[in-house]
Amino acid sequence: ATTRPPRNNEKNGYDYFFLSDEEFDKKIENDEFVEWAWVHGYRYATLKKVVDNALKNNNVLIFDLDVQGADSMKSAYPREAVLIFLLPPTREELRKRLMQRKTDSPEIIAQRLKNAELEIKKITEYNYLVINDDLENCIQSVDSIITAELCRPQRILPVDGWQ
Numbered sequence: 001a002t003t004r005p006p007r008n009n010e011k012n013g014y015d016y017f018f019l020s021d022e023e024f025d026k027k028i029e030n031d032e033f034v035e036w037a038w039v040h041g042y043r044y045a046t047l048k049k050v051v052d053n054a055l056k057n058n059n060v061l062i063f064d065l066d067v068q069g070a071d072s073m074k075s076a077y078p079r080e081a082v083l084i085f086l087l088p089p090t091r092e093e094l095r096k097r098l099m100q101r102k103t104d105s106p107e108i109i110a111q112r113l114k115n116a117e118l119e120i121k122k123i124t125e126y127n128y129l130v131i132n133d134d135l136e137n138c139i140q141s142v143d144s145i146i147t148a149e150l151c152r153p154q155r156i157l158p159v160d161g162w163q
Contacts, residue, residue: 001027004042007103017047035065035072040108046073055080060146067119070126082149083126084142089133091116 001017003024012018019027024043027033036045046063054061055077065073074081088094094116098109123129128145132138149155 001033001036001045001047002042004044034076035069037066037068039066040104040111044069051077060150062142066115067122067125079154082128082145084128084130084145085123085126086130086132086138086142087120087123089131093133 001019001024003019003021006012006015006018010016010018021043024036024045027045027047028036032048033045034048034051036043044066046065046069051061063069063073070081070083074083088097091113095109095113098104098112104112130138130141130145
């Protein structure tokens with residue numbers, strides 16, 4: 001969920017739940033978020049009901065979280081959460097990608113780069129690191145991580161017929 005306006009091609013309920021400030025405040029009051037944070041002038045959050053419903057149905061969830069959100073997710077779901085740090089190959093490549101989006105001012109881009117330098121210091125707290133230098137390779141790496149995690153014994157025990 002977020003209070004920022006949708007970007008091109010983003011759909012409410014698919015990419016994010018786009019909420020007004022009042023709606024967001026109400027959800028905070030009702031303790032409906034796993035985590036929430038201010039990010040570059042807007043609020044972002046993860047809805048508890050989305051996570052709980054998906055986990056109940058044995059679905060794999062992928063969230064785009066900052067390090068603060070990842071910490072909160074790991075605290076709320078210590079057994080289920082697997083943290084993957086996606087990192088562009090260089091700082092310059094991140095700057096280039098942010099500029100190509102054409103959605104942020106130079107000041108916001110500078111702040112994002114500064115935040116990235118702080119967040120990268122937390123890499124060792126993650127379960128995996130994927131260098132996002134090529135989209136197809138990045139997708140394949142994340143898919144491999146998901147496949148491996150789903151095969152962990154603690155995720156599939158007990159095995160029917162072997163109790």
